[in-house]
Amino acid sequence: MEVTFEKATLNDLVAIKEIYDYYITETTATFHTHPISFEELREVIPFYDKRYPSFLVKVEDKTAGYCYLSSFKKRQAYDRTAEATVYLKPEFCGQGIGFKTVTFLEEVAKKKNIKVLVGVITGTNENSIALFAKCGFEKCAHYKQVGQKFDELLDVVAYQKILE
Template sequence: MNIKFRLAQLSDAEDLLNIYAPYVKNTDITYEYEVPSIDEFRRRMENVLSKFPYIVAIVDDKIAGYVYASTFRQRVAYNWGLETSIYIMEQFQGNHLGEKLYKILEAILQKQNITNLYASITYPNPQSIMFHTKMGYKKIAHFTKCGYKAGKWLDMIFMEKMINKHCIPARKIIYLPDMPKSEIDEILDMYSSKNR
């Protein structure tokens, strides 16, 4: 199995949307009701990539999943904390692809001087909670019946992970376009592999 990781490109939007769509239609993992249009999805990608990593996993030349970090809250003081999102095609789950995607994301975000990561998870969701716990996240909040989808009220939890020291003064955030491409490529290549 040949696994490669790279930054997402806007031309990937259709493939990534095809991965995301079943989560919208068939699960309560995302609270979105309708699958976004390709133009809206591309706009979301562009917004993330203007500041933060959006990583795709390619298995045997097929995009199998993706991960990205996005703004957690709009106020400036929150800038050092980001929310993570990860989606993987069902047939590629359970082979540590998610772990590699998260490790790549965190490695790049560390270099960007991000300090806190947050995962919002529909509760209960033992698989996601177990995955995030394994990745070093801790539950910090539980929201009761805060979402309504598919005819039921849903709880949501926040899990948090610290990935950098909280320096005073805070280190300046280095946005993705300002990072040396060689640094990003080195991290991506470190996790790519060929297994015969």
């Protein structure tokens, strides 16, 4: 199975929103509780940021998901660190695509002189936790009961990988 990555543009908003809306309405993978507008989505995903790019994940020319790097914190001392985000359509999960996607983001980060990647994950999202662990990320934080969705109190865990 060939997995490729294309720079995401605003023309991809509809496809990306469809994927993200699924995770909003059906899962606790994101803490948005209601579908967001296209304008709000544009604020979340760095479409034209040179340092923090976003990509469509393609499998045999079909959009399987999207991924991006984003600023970890908006202070200069954190410039060596980025957050890695991956969302795949459910039918593409469990096929090794997530592993290839995280590995791809690591290579992009290295080219951008980013030294540390962080994955911020809902504590109940066992698939994402397993994915980041399989990619060599180590658990570095656990925030208890910081979110609530579907009447469930949710933890957030952070996994990091030092790239240098």
